[in-house]
Amino acid sequence: MGSGGAHSEQSVIVRAMRPAEFDEVRALSVAAFGGDPAIGPLLDALRGSWAWEDDLSFVAEVDGSIAGHVLYTHAFLDAPERIVDVLVLSPIGVRPGLQRRGIGGRLIEESLRVLERRSEPLVFLEGHPGYYPRFGFLRAGALGFTAPSVRIPDAAFMVYPLPSYSSWMTGALVYSDAFWRVDAVGLRE
Numbered sequence: 001m002g003s004g005g006a007h008s009e010q011s012v013i014v015r016a017m018r019p020a021e022f023d024e025v026r027a028l029s030v031a032a033f034g035g036d037p038a039i040g041p042l043l044d045a046l047r048g049s050w051a052w053e054d055d056l057s058f059v060a061e062v063d064g065s066i067a068g069h070v071l072y073t074h075a076f077l078d079a080p081e082r083i084v085d086v087l088v089l090s091p092i093g094v095r096p097g098l099q100r101r102g103i104g105g106r107l108i109e110e111s112l113r114v115l116e117r118r119s120e121p122l123v124f125l126e127g128h129p130g131y132y133p134r135f136g137f138l139r140a141g142a143l144g145f146t147a148p149s150v151r152i153p154d155a156a157f158m159v160y161p162l163p164s165y166s167s168w169m170t171g172a173l174v175y176s177d178a179f180w181r182v183d184a185v186g187l188r189e
């Protein structure tokens with residue numbers, strides 16, 4: 001299932017990131033995105049904001065080393081009835097050289113199992129529509145959600161309903177200000 005190679009499923013451990021591991025995780029994420037200069041400042045801005053919670057930062061450990069990271073942070077859903085506390089998955093990265101061996105998949109699957117025990121009802125993301133549906137992510141527009149920017153393609157705006165989701169929860173996703181401060185929303189020309 002795309003998880004072959006040197007690292008079998010059994011050798012990958014997904015766990016919460018320890019606060020002291022932030023610098024290592026930051027460097028790994030920048031490398032995963034090919035040195036993209038926006039990733040480090042995004043992680044810094046999120047970590048310094050109200051949207052961050054230590055329990056929402058997960059790492060994949062392979063043979064005792066951190067091989068991948070996925071971060072969820074808080075955001076608002078502006079639903080007709082009230083504001084709803086929701087989560088945004090961003091960023092996710094796997095160490096170059098270890099990509100396409102199932103590590104990213106394990107990170108997403110196992111972190112979602114943890115999130116299923118929390119009170120937030122929805123996880124949103126902007127991402128490749130060929131990747132995330134295999135984990136249960138759906139087209140967010142089809143469930144009545146509006147993206148926070150017109151620069152997010154419809155097919156890339158996805159949502160994962162958690163157990164406390166209810167169909168009255170529709171409306172606009174509003175990213176936390178950290179995403180705007182570092183201009184990390186949507187695609188620019």
Ligand SMILES: CC(C)(COP(=O)(O)OP(=O)(O)OC[C@H]1O[C@@H](n2cnc3c(N)ncnc32)[C@H](O)[C@@H]1OP(=O)(O)O)[C@@H](O)C(=O)NCCC(=O)NCCS
Pocket residue numbers: 002032033092093094095098099100101102103104105106126127128130131
């Ligand atoms: C995206 C990422 C986190 C996935 O983790 P991973 O461990 O490589 O992925 P998995 O092994 O679990 O799954 C492999 C699948 O991911 C998808 N995938 C991985 N890298 C991809 C890429 N660059 N472009 C498109 N699809 C990609 C493919 O569907 C692939 O399946 P295939 O090998 O059968 O084609 C990882 O490749 C990464 O860090 N990429 C660079 C950073 C990034 O783009 N993050 C996501 C932003 S939305």
